[in-house]
Amino acid sequence: MENKFLVGASTAAHQVEGNNVHSDFWVMENLKHSDFKEPSGMAVDHYNRYEEDIRLLAAVGCNAYRFSIEWARIEPQEGVFRKKEIQHYRDVLRCCYDHGITPVVTLHHFSSPAWLISKGGWGKNYVVDAFARYAAKVTEELGDLMPYVCTINEANMGYQINAVAKAVMKANQRKEGSIQVGQNTGINLKSILLGMFEKGKAFGCSPLGVNVFLNPRSFDKEKIVMEAHRAAKAAIQGVNPNIRVGLTLSLYDYQIVPGGEEAAAKLWHEDFGFYLPYIQDDDFLGVQNYSRKIVDANGAREPAEDAPLTQMGYEDYPAGIGHVLQRVAQEFKGDLIVTENGIGTADDGRRCEFIREAFAGVMAAKEAGVPVKGYLHWSLLDNFEWQAGYAKTFGLIAVDRATQTRYPKESLAVLGSLNK
Ligand code: BGC
Secondary structure, eight states: OTTSOEEEEEOOHHHHSOOOTTBHHHHHHTSTTOSSSSOOTTTTOHHHHHHHHHHHHHHTTOOEEEEEOOHHHHOSBTTBOOHHHHHHHHHHHHHHHHTTOEEEEEEESSOOBHHHHHTTGGGSTHHHHHHHHHHHHHHHHHGGGOSEEEEETTTTHHHHHHHHHHHHHHHTOOOTTSSSSOOOTTOOHHHHHHHHHHHHHHHTSOGGGOOOTTSOOOHHHHHHHHHHHHHHHHHHHHHOTTSEEEOEEEOOEEEEOTTOHHHHHHHHIIIIITTHHHHTTSSEEEEEEOOEEEEETTEEOOOOTTOOBOTTSSBOOTTHHHHHHHHHHTTOOSEEEEEEEOOOOSOHHHHHHHHHHHHHHHHHHHHTTOOEEEEEEEOSBOOOOGGGGGGOOOOSEEEETTTTEEEEOHHHHHHHHTOO
């Protein structure tokens, strides 16, 4: 099963499970001056309905499912590991195998236990040992069912957010589409400041000391993230050396127009080159791409006036993933897995075309010799797009959140048909 090309979909615990009450995001979403458009609440109740969701994925012919284990559920208080939650994820993993699905597990997908933030979060070295301890525990308990583990999702997102934050300060504007992951761009300065104080109080630290994973981060702090990755990888493989371990990166397809060579090289270093020394011995790299950016001497341009945009405000550009795979393979020599690629749109017909075009690019890269081992589309379900809430629809399955009824879209069948 594991040697087959993986075709399937991805989710993240906090975005789909619901009631992630011990997490930092839960705290932030429920503040009076929250920067979230709405709280995650019940999400799409995947915690209780995972069997139905995995069954729907398998029914169209897919053979892989990437999901995340929620650290805040497994270890809601520091050092207290909950058997019931470990058993829950054992059930999810078993359910995958029962349906002929290879699981790809992520240990950290943006959300962290609230207690970690009180200890300094992703801004202090403390996280390195704490994350490794959690990774070891999960592997001891579930390692027999986990062929692939992504330690950290989009390890480079803190720096990407930092770059946008800097540009915003300069231009005094914050636009939708300027950052890949869902952000609430409509929030005013007064609310941001009040929210900061509320966060400090809620986590019991100074307002400037709240280091959640999606904070802007400098390269100094990114080193902590990479040390956490390496410590977790060693912990996992210390328990079970057969598990293939990597992390995932958010990577743009930078397209250079004459004069943009230097700026593009700098952007690629910031997204990829900086991280390469820490990951080059990993068993695989999870590649995540959502769009392209055209780079001239002044840096990345805004999309052209007539460019088609996604719901997120960035360009709809399915060819990006194939290009990024080819670019990454010039420097990273291990296996690649597309761990995310998708489109926020209300038009499922467009999603069907996007999937076909993106997959054709992945196959072209494979035929050109790139060791790509799978394509996991984002996302299995319409879900909680972080600060942007539920209005952005990336799903292959729609969900009526009042009844939690699932409505598979045509795009799900299109994805399944690619597994030949
Ligand atoms: C993240 C997902 C997110 C998706 C769409 C990625 O950056 O890993 O959690 O929902 O992009 O914005």
